Amino acid sequence: MTDQLQQPTRAVVVPDPRTAMVAARDHLLSLQHPDGWWKGELETNVTMDVEDLLLRQFLGIRTAVETEQAARWIRSQQRRDGTWATFHGGPGDLSTTVEAYTALKLAGDDVDAEHMATARAWILEHGGLEATRVFTRIWLALFGEWSWDELPAMPPEVVLLPSWFPLNVADWACWARQTVVPLTVVCTLRPQRELGITVRELRTGRPRPSTRPAWSWNYAFTVLDRLLHRYHRRPLRSLRRHAMLRAAEWIVARQEADGSWGGIQPPWVYSLLALHLLGYPLDHPVVRQGLDGLERFLVREQTPDGVVRRLEACQSPVWDTVLGVQALRDAGVPSAHPALRRATDFLLAEEIRIEGDWSVRRPDLPPGGGWAFEFDNDRYPDVDDTAEVLLALNRVDHPNREAVQAAIERGARWLRGMQSADGGWGAFDADNTRQLVRKLPFCDFGEVIDPPSADVTAHVVEALATLGHDDEVVRRGVTWLLRHQEKDGSWFGRWGANHVYGTGAVVPALVKAGLTPEHRALRRAARWLERHQNTDGGWGEDLRSYDDPAWIGRGDSTPSQTGWALMALLALGRHRTDAVQRGLHYLARTQRADGGWDEPQFTGTGFPGDFYINYHLYRVIFPLTALGRYVRAGE
Numbered sequence: 001m002t003d004q005l006q007q008p009t010r011a012v013v014v015p016d017p018r019t020a021m022v023a024a025r026d027h028l029l030s031l032q033h034p035d036g037w038w039k040g041e042l043e044t045n046v047t048m049d050v051e052d053l054l055l056r057q058f059l060g061i062r063t064a065v066e067t068e069q070a071a072r073w074i075r076s077q078q079r080r081d082g083t084w085a086t087f088h089g090g091p092g093d094l095s096t097t098v099e100a101y102t103a104l105k106l107a108g109d110d111v112d113a114e115h116m117a118t119a120r121a122w123i124l125e126h127g128g129l130e131a132t133r134v135f136t137r138i139w140l141a142l143f144g145e146w147s148w149d150e151l152p153a154m155p156p157e158v159v160l161l162p163s164w165f166p167l168n169v170a171d172w173a174c175w176a177r178q179t180v181v182p183l184t185v186v187c188t189l190r191p192q193r194e195l196g197i198t199v200r201e202l203r204t205g206r207p208r209p210s211t212r213p214a215w216s217w218n219y220a221f222t223v224l225d226r227l228l229h230r231y232h233r234r235p236l237r238s239l240r241r242h243a244m245l246r247a248a249e250w251i252v253a254r255q256e257a258d259g260s261w262g263g264i265q266p267p268w269v270y271s272l273l274a275l276h277l278l279g280y281p282l283d284h285p286v287v288r289q290g291l292d293g294l295e296r297f298l299v300r301e302q303t304p305d306g307v308v309r310r311l312e313a314c315q316s317p318v319w320d321t322v323l324g325v326q327a328l329r330d331a332g333v334p335s336a337h338p339a340l341r342r343a344t345d346f347l348l349a350e351e352i353r354i355e356g357d358w359s360v361r362r363p364d365l366p367p368g369g370g371w372a373f374e375f376d377n378d379r380y381p382d383v384d385d386t387a388e389v390l391l392a393l394n395r396v397d398h399p400n401r402e403a404v405q406a407a408i409e410r411g412a413r414w415l416r417g418m419q420s421a422d423g424g425w426g427a428f429d430a431d432n433t434r435q436l437v438r439k440l441p442f443c444d445f446g447e448v449i450d451p452p453s454a455d456v457t458a459h460v461v462e463a464l465a466t467l468g469h470d471d472e473v474v475r476r477g478v479t480w481l482l483r484h485q486e487k488d489g490s491w492f493g494r495w496g497a498n499h500v501y502g503t504g505a506v507v508p509a510l511v512k513a514g515l516t517p518e519h520r521a522l523r524r525a526a527r528w529l530e531r532h533q534n535t536d537g538g539w540g541e542d543l544r545s546y547d548d549p550a551w552i553g554r555g556d557s558t559p560s561q562t563g564w565a566l567m568a569l570l571a572l573g574r575h576r577t578d579a580v581q582r583g584l585h586y587l588a589r590t591q592r593a594d595g596g597w598d599e600p601q602f603t604g605t606g607f608p609g610d611f612y613i614n615y616h617l618y619r620v621i622f623p624l625t626a627l628g629r630y631v632r633a634g635e
Helices: 002-006 017-030 047-059 064-076 094-106 114-125 134-141 156-160 174-189 217-233 237-253 265-277 285-297 317-330 338-349 383-393 401-417 435-439 454-466 472-483 499-512 520-531 559-571 578-590 618-633
Strands: 298-303 306-311 604-607 611-615
Touching: 017 317, 017 578, 017 618, 047 064, 047 094, 047 265, 047 306, 064 094, 064 298, 064 306, 094 114, 094 134, 134 174, 156 174, 156 237, 174 237, 174 265, 237 265, 265 285, 285 298, 317 338, 317 383, 317 618, 338 383, 338 401, 383 401, 383 454, 401 454, 454 472, 454 499, 472 499, 499 520, 499 559, 520 559, 559 578, 559 618, 578 618
Parallel strands: none
Antiparallel strands: 298 306, 604 611
């Protein structure tokens, strides 16, 4: 007992937010590219890698090395139950598991091996090929593993419809229209190539379940689909030829400088398939550029098992850069710091000055002042990136102040012009709200329209208010946000997971727009955040919250989601509250030695309920933003 009393007591060391901030700040600065931008990996699921192999198989260019490296990555992502999920820790997904099984069998994996047998048993138990989504069955049909007659019809004549007519291409969200137009060509020509294997063992023999009552829109579109299948057998030949020509022209006109379509995987692969089927040879400049461009989206990594190869669905240099600039400014990096000036040079060069598809709904809005997510995506600047660019440019001291100010003014003009009729903002188009396309049998995967969302609207309101805009445009945006607050006090997050993201975006925007922390909506939001803090001090929300309300605000703590929650609470002046202190302690306690954080969870959203993203820089940028705002508030 005496010996125990004589031993020195060890004080509990509470991590210091300032120390954590400095470490994260230096870590983020070290990640900047010499050309001024930041870009973290954009991680998704193995569907990207499967479809890359199947595309190369279809075109006859698949190699053994590519296949081996991709298969190694696909195997590494299989879970103990034999499945593949659409996000880390999520439930098994049937279509993703079918696609992964197909790719591994193509790579030569023995179907009787344990990992294949387990996957096959799970697939059959959950409905087999018959229960997969349309896009999976399209890939199977390309190789004779599914009948084209059993897929929804989508005629190329849709590209001829005027913008006022229902189901015209402008009714689709930009990512959907870029995918649908080439798919109309593919599904009309109905090709079939040799796969070298079969996956018929994944069939259950049961018909696909029908859930379309006779009085529903779904049933009406099922009838329309039958009529379109009949038209496919006896089309108006001159109209069909004209439609196919127009579709080809539409596709070629939208190829970006890097060879992509919209800088994203789905329209990229389907555009290459469509052009190839229309007679474009592999050495045609458009096709060659498209195939070569995929190389920049490939991530190769050495692992103990060998090199793995995976494909990014998209890249986010503009988004990562503008969020990084703001995080560094919040962390006290001077506005004239060389890193911020290099970032500004990059951003000024990325401004899009040409007219894009957004002009269909806003023909009188001058081009210029828009920014896209990616390196090359000139037809699809997006509202979200543009708002964050303006917030970043407003906080830097650049030698060419006139150029910066002119870019800010053009951006503000474009944002104001992109406001939808209801007062909110969508991501890529204004008033892209026609619900009819959602009813098509073709649309069983991912969102296909782009209505206003709380997170995008909040970012625009925050940007315009920061720039001094205090007028009807901003007030209508504020009204939209207040009207769309959830009953529990949170806001839905369209592009991030989920209510934590939405609330973390809206609260600072409303404060910047002039609402006081005592406003009822903001008090309700603060209570919601405090109620959903985890016992470890962090915040997390599982992506299943998009489908199951029981998951709303619930999930393992993550650095990025903790950053979002803290950003909202700090905007309300709750620096000394227990919730904020515990959140800061969580960030400081879980920080790595290099100043970053680990975050295997996916906290980004592509399509709610279907497609999710792990932005690898979120785990640094948002914790740094929260830490910086807390530290600077105490100075």
